[in-house]
Amino acid sequence: MVSKLDEITERVKSCQKCDLCQTRTNAVPGKGNPNAEIILVGEAPGRNEDKKGEPFVGSAGKRLDEILLDAGINRDDVYITNIVKCRPPSNRIPAKNEEESCLDYINEEISIINPKIVCVMGNTAFNTLLGGKEISKNHGNFVEKDGRTYFVSYHPAATIYNQKLIDELKADFKKLAEFLGDNNKEKLYEERRCDFCMAKTKHEVLVIPKIVTKKRRWLYKCRECNHERWLIPYRTVAESLY
Ligand code: URA
Numbered sequence: 165m166v167s168k169l170d171e172i173t174e175r176v177k178s179c180q181k182c183d184l185c186q187t188r189t190n191a192v193p194g195k196g197n198p199n200a201e202i203i204l205v206g207e208a209p210g211r212n213e214d215k216k217g218e219p220f221v222g223s224a225g226k227r228l229d230e231i232l233l234d235a236g237i238n239r240d241d242v243y244i245t246n247i248v249k250c251r252p253p254s255n256r257i258p259a260k261n262e263e264e265s266c267l268d269y270i271n272e273e274i275s276i277i278n279p280k281i282v283c284v285m286g287n288t289a290f291n292t293l294l295g296g297k298e299i300s301k302n303h304g305n306f307v308e309k310d311g312r313t314y315f316v317s318y319h320p321a322a323t324i325y326n327q328k329l330i331d332e333l334k335a336d337f338k339k340l341a342e343f344l345g346d347n348n349k350e351k352l353y354e355e356r357r358c359d360f361c362m363a364k365t366k367h368e369v370l371v372i373p374k375i376v377t378k379k380r381r382w383l384y385k386c387r388e389c390n391h392e393r394w395l396i397p398y399r400t401v402a403e404s405l406y
C-alpha cells in the first residue's frame with residue numbers, strides 16, 4: 165500500500181512549483197522512519213544530496229551521523245528532511261519564494277509523522293518554521309509552538325571547521341536524547357521474574373541515556389516489591405529464559 169509519506173515523496177520528485185526544479189539533478193524528499201519520534205530539519209540539499217536524491221549523505225551528513233552516534237540516537241529511528249527539497253545553485257541560501265513554494269511538504273511530513281519533537285538545524289529551518297533568528301543565541305532551547313515541541317540546534321555543516329561548535333552541537337543532541345528518554349519513561353514495560361521477590365511481573369524499564377551512565381543501561385524496576393536491577397541492553401540467553 166502506498167503510504168501518505170510515499171505520496172509526498174512522489175509529488176516532490178516531480179514537483180515544479182519553483183525554479184529550483186530547472187537546475188536540480190534530483191529532488192530530495194525526506195527520508196527515514198515513518199514512526200520517528202524526532203524529525204530533523206536541515207536547509208536544502210547540497211551537491212551529493214542532489215546527485216543521490218537523499219538528504220544528508222555528503223559531508224554534513226557524515227557530521228550528523230557522528231553527532232547522532234555520540235548522543236546514542238540511531239539514524240534508522242529518525243526522519244530527516246529539509247526546508248527546501250531541491251538544491252539551490254552553488255548551495256546558496258534558499259530564497260523566500262522557494263521556501264514558501266516548498267513549505268506544504270514539510271508541514272505535511274510533520275503532521276503525518278506526528279513526532280514528539282522537531283529539531284530545527286540551522287538558521288533557515290529555525291527561521292522558516294519558528295520565525296527565529298540567531299541560532300547562536302537560541303541553540304539548545306526547546307520551543308513550544310501550536311501544540312508542538314521543537315528543539316533548536318546548529319546546522320551540522322556549520323561545525324565542520326569549528327571544534328567549539330562541534331562540542332556545543334554534541335551537548336545539544338545529548339539534551340535532545342535525554343528529553344526523549346524522559347518522555348518514554350512511563351511507557352516501557354517488560355515481563356520478567358524479579359530477582360528479589362521472585363514474582364513474575366511486568367517490570368518498568370527505564371532507559372538511562374549514555375550521558376548519565378557512560379554506557380547505555382537499562383534499569384528494571386519490579387512492580388511488586390520495587391526492587392531495582394541494572395542491566396546492559398543485551399541480555400544473556402540465561403536471562404532471557406526468565
Ligand atoms: N545540508 C542540508 O541542509 N541538507 C542536506 O540534506 C545536506 C546538507
Ligand code: SF4
Pocket residue numbers: 176179180181182183184185191248249250262265266
Ligand atoms: Fe518543488 Fe520544493 Fe523543489 Fe521547489 S524546491 S521545485 S517547491 S520540491
